[in-house]
Amino acid sequence: MEKQPLILVTNDDGITAPGINSLIKVAKDFGELIIVAPDKPQSGMGHAITVNEPLYINPSTYYPGHKAFTTTGTPVDCVKLAMHLLEGERPDLIVSGINHGSNASTNVLYSGTMSAAVEGCLDGIPSIGFSLMDFAHDADFSGAEIAVKKIVGEALNKDIPRDVCLNVNIPKLPASEINGYRICRQARAFWEDGFEERTTPLGKKYFWLTGEFENYDAGEDTDIWALKNGYVSIVPTQFDMTAHHSIAEINSWEI
Amino acid sequence: MEKQPLILVTNDDGITAPGINSLIKVAKDFGELIIVAPDKPQSGMGHAITVNEPLYINPSTYYPGHKAFTTTGTPVDCVKLAMHLLEGERPDLIVSGINHGSNASTNVLYSGTMSAAVEGCLDGIPSIGFSLMDFAHDADFSGAEIAVKKIVGEALNKDIPRDVCLNVNIPKLPASEINGYRICRQARAFWEDGFEERTTPLGKKYFWLTGEFENYDAGEDTDIWALKNGYVSIVPTQFDMTAHHSIAEINSWEI
Numbered sequence: 001m002e003k004q005p006l007i008l009v010t011n012d013d014g015i016t017a018p019g020i021n022s023l024i025k026v027a028k029d030f031g032e033l034i035i036v037a038p039d040k041p042q043s044g045m046g047h048a049i050t051v052n053e054p055l056y057i058n059p060s061t062y063y064p065g066h067k068a069f070t071t072t073g074t075p076v077d078c079v080k081l082a083m084h085l086l087e088g089e090r091p092d093l094i095v096s097g098i099n100h101g102s103n104a105s106t107n108v109l110y111s112g113t114m115s116a117a118v119e120g121c122l123d124g125i126p127s128i129g130f131s132l133m134d135f136a137h138d139a140d141f142s143g144a145e146i147a148v149k150k151i152v153g154e155a156l157n158k159d160i161p162r163d164v165c166l167n168v169n170i171p172k173l174p175a176s177e178i179n180g181y182r183i184c185r186q187a188r189a190f191w192e193d194g195f196e197e198r199t200t201p202l203g204k205k206y207f208w209l210t211g212e213f214e215n216y217d218a219g220e221d222t223d224i225w226a227l228k229n230g231y232v233s234i235v236p237t238q239f240d241m242t243a244h245h246s247i248a249e250i251n252s253w254e255i
Numbered sequence: 256m257e258k259q260p261l262i263l264v265t266n267d268d269g270i271t272a273p274g275i276n277s278l279i280k281v282a283k284d285f286g287e288l289i290i291v292a293p294d295k296p297q298s299g300m301g302h303a304i305t306v307n308e309p310l311y312i313n314p315s316t317y318y319p320g321h322k323a324f325t326t327t328g329t330p331v332d333c334v335k336l337a338m339h340l341l342e343g344e345r346p347d348l349i350v351s352g353i354n355h356g357s358n359a360s361t362n363v364l365y366s367g368t369m370s371a372a373v374e375g376c377l378d379g380i381p382s383i384g385f386s387l388m389d390f391a392h393d394a395d396f397s398g399a400e401i402a403v404k405k406i407v408g409e410a411l412n413k414d415i416p417r418d419v420c421l422n423v424n425i426p427k428l429p430a431s432e433i434n435g436y437r438i439c440r441q442a443r444a445f446w447e448d449g450f451e452e453r454t455t456p457l458g459k460k461y462f463w464l465t466g467e468f469e470n471y472d473a474g475e476d477t478d479i480w481a482l483k484n485g486y487v488s489i490v491p492t493q494f495d496m497t498a499h500h501s502i503a504e505i506n507s508w509e510i
Contacts, residue, residue, distance in 0.1 A: 046302030046331070047364045054453070054461035076301070076365075080464065084450045106377060108496055109302045110331075115364075118496075122361060122445050150510045158508055161501040163443075181510045185497040188418070190377050195339045198309070206309035209335065236505055238498035241363055241373075242440040243491040246416040250491055253413055255405045255436045 005031030005092035005156055008082050008120070012042045012075040012099065012112030015062055019098035022141035023130065024063055026148045027095055030156060034091070035063055036082035038112075039070035043101075045112040047119070048074045057081055075116035083123060093155060094120035097130035097168075098144050100137065104169045104223040104233060105189040105215070114167050118239050121165035126155055128165060133227060134172040143175035147232045150181070160236075167235040171227050179230040186235050187222035189215040260286030260347035260411055263337050263375070267297045267330040267354065267367030270317055274353035277396035278385060279318055281403045282350055285411060289346070290318055291337035293367075294325035298356075300367040302374070303329045312336055330367035334374040348410060349375035352385035352423075353399050355392065359424045359478040359488060360444040360470070369422050373494055376420035381410055383421040388482060398430035402487045405436070415491075422490040426482050434485040441490050442477035444470040 007027050011020040015037035027033055039058070050073045060068040071081050079094065099113040108114045113129045120127030128151065132144045147170050160166060167186075171178060193211040200206060215224050223233035262282050266275040270292035282288060294313070305328045315323040326336050334349065354368040363369045368384045375382030383406065387399045402425050415421060422441075426433060447469050450462040470479050478488035 041307060044304040044306040046300075046304070046370065048301040048303040048329075049299040049365055049464065051299040051464060052296060054463055055450075056459070056461050074303075077464070080448050081450065081462065083448065084462070106494055109370075109373065109377075109494060110304055115301065118364065122364075154508045154510050161498070161504055164498040164501050166505075183502050183505045183508075185499060185502065186495055188495075193335050193338065195310075195336065204311070206311050207336065207339070208309055209304065209306060209332070234505065235496075236498040236501040237496045239361055239364060239496075240441055240443075241490075241492045241494075241496065243416070243419040243493035244440060246419050246491040247438050247440065249416055250421075250438045250489065253409045253438075255409050 007031045007033050008091040008094045009033055009035045010037050010075055010078045010096050010116045012038065012045060014038050014041045015060055015070050017100065018137065019100050019132065019141060022145050023095055023098050023148060026145050027152060030152055033066045034082060035066055035068035036078045037070060038075060038078060039072055042074050042112045044110050045074045046110050047076055047115040049076050050074060055081060075112035076119045079116050079119040091125055094125050094127040095130065095152065098141055098148065099131035100139055101131065101135040102133045102169055103129060103131040103167060104227055105187040108167055108186060108237060117165040118237065121163065122239055126160040128155060128168060130168045132170045132172065143173055143178055144170040146175050164236045164238055167237045169223060169227055169233045171230055173230060177230060178232060182226035182231040182233055184223040184226050184233045184235050185221055187215055187224035188217035189213060189224055262286045262288050263346040263349045264288055264290045265292050265330055265333045265351050265371045267293065267300060269293050269296045270315055270325050272355065273392065274355050274387065274396060277400050278350055278353050278403060281400050282407060285407055288321045289337060290321055290323035291333045292325060293330060293333060294327055297329050297367045299365050300329045301365050302331055302370040305329060305332050310336060330371035331374045334371050338378060346380055349380050349382040350385065350407065353396055353403065354386035355394055356386065356390040357388045357424055358384060358386040358422060359482055360442040363422055363441060363492060372420040373492065376418065377494055381415040383410060383423060385423045387425045387427065389427040398428055398433055399425040401430050419491045419493055422492045424478060424482055424488045426485055428485060432485060433487060437481035437486040437488055439478040439481050439488045439490050440476055442470055442479035443472035444468060444479055
């Protein structure tokens with residue numbers, strides 16, 4: 001019998017989040033799982049790693065029948081710790097999510113879900129982050145599960161290109177209303193931040209981050225367009241952040 | 256008299272780090288400063304933002320004669336909070352650093368210093384992250400200060416291209432031994448991680464992240480090459496992480 005693929009599952013909402021439960025439910029039909037996820041919500045952690053604190057790993061019984069661990073670290077720490085636990089064995093695929101909330105466009109930078117996938121990509125492992133455009137704890141993941149199944153299946157059949165991982169976002173729609181899949185570029189869209197100022201009972205001012213996400217990109221080849229039009233968006237994502245096109249211009253600087 | 260440029264200064268090592276002191280010393284000759292920096296070290300925080308906790312801002316007297324504030328947040332939080340404090344006034348330049356330690360190559364992803372610059376770039380503000388290849392608290396920043404002066408001066412004269420910020424790394428060399436400046440691409444180099452396992456006095460196992468940074472990229476157009484050869488490296492850095500070149504390939508997937 002052929003060896004089953006080994007699939008590392010992680011997320012940023014923590015091991016008890018319904019989104020990772022959906023991901024596990026789908027991924028288990030494709031191979032053997034190792035689940036290494038944060039022991040608490042780690043939303044907005046981006047590519048943070050823990051350098052000034054020790055990390056702890058605890059076995060988890062939350063998913064009976066699967067090798068599962070929680071860590072005290074960030075999503076990127078979870079990938080690094082999983083590689084350590086695997087002692088040289090390499091996963092065939094890393095899946096992260098399903099995130100409760102969109103990671104389309106520039107949200108890729110803030111996203112712990114996607115940063116775990118990018119970290120897998122840095123390790124040379126095919127990696128995919130999945131996000132559903134619904135922040136609710138009790139979001140309906142049934143449409144997302146169908147998308148995960150299709151994409152995981154194809155990712156194990158075909159090769160994700162080297163140094164590339166996938167940022168998959170799924171619209172908040174019943175499965176029957178999803179129009180299909182679009183391979184997209186990241187839209188040029190930004191958070192217009194605000195802060196709500198409040199006062200503690202002891203009279204000290206504090207600030208809560210708020211904001212609106214604004215799209216400045218009319219391109220029909222973007223993830224935002226795809227999602228607005230009922231498609232699952234797939235953005236091939238790379239860790240090379242070089243603005244290659246502007247090297248020549250800055251070369252003209254007098255320094 | 257013409258209005259002086261407004262320069263926002265931040266970092267990830269915290270407001271009392273010698274590196275930000277050097278940056279302030281140089282930047283103050285170019286304009287009016289607003290300093291908004293973390294109240295504690297925030298190394299390795301990447302593009303993390305604080306979403307589940309309130310943030311505090313405190314005025315700081317650490318740099319007399321300058322408007323200075325500490326925050327309880329990450330470097331990216333500091334940029335967002337600074338924009339809030341400025342009530343609509345926009346900095347002409349954001350400078351972040353000088354980091355104690357390299358942020359060349361893929362370190363850009365983990366770096367709080369560079370993530371603050373990327374956040375400024377998302378806001379449409381010319382932004383530069385500076386890092387010295389010396390982790391020591393008492394590192395010699397005199398060579399770095401010369402580089403900062405040249406680059407800040409030129410950045411205020413020329414325009415940094417739209418949607419681009421600069422990742423500047425400075426070799427650990429006396430000023431007289433620095434060979435000049437190179438505009439580079441990010442090298443394909445990675446952390447080979449390890450974890451040191453230790454045991455608490457109460458017998459619980461914990462893990463410290465360790466590792467070696469390995470370069471797999473012989474290109475003489477890379478930041479790693481430039482730094483090894485005594486040049487200051489300048490990588491134009493973008494927030495578009497789309498792997499545009501692989502959209503066509505993934506379009507052939509059967510999904």
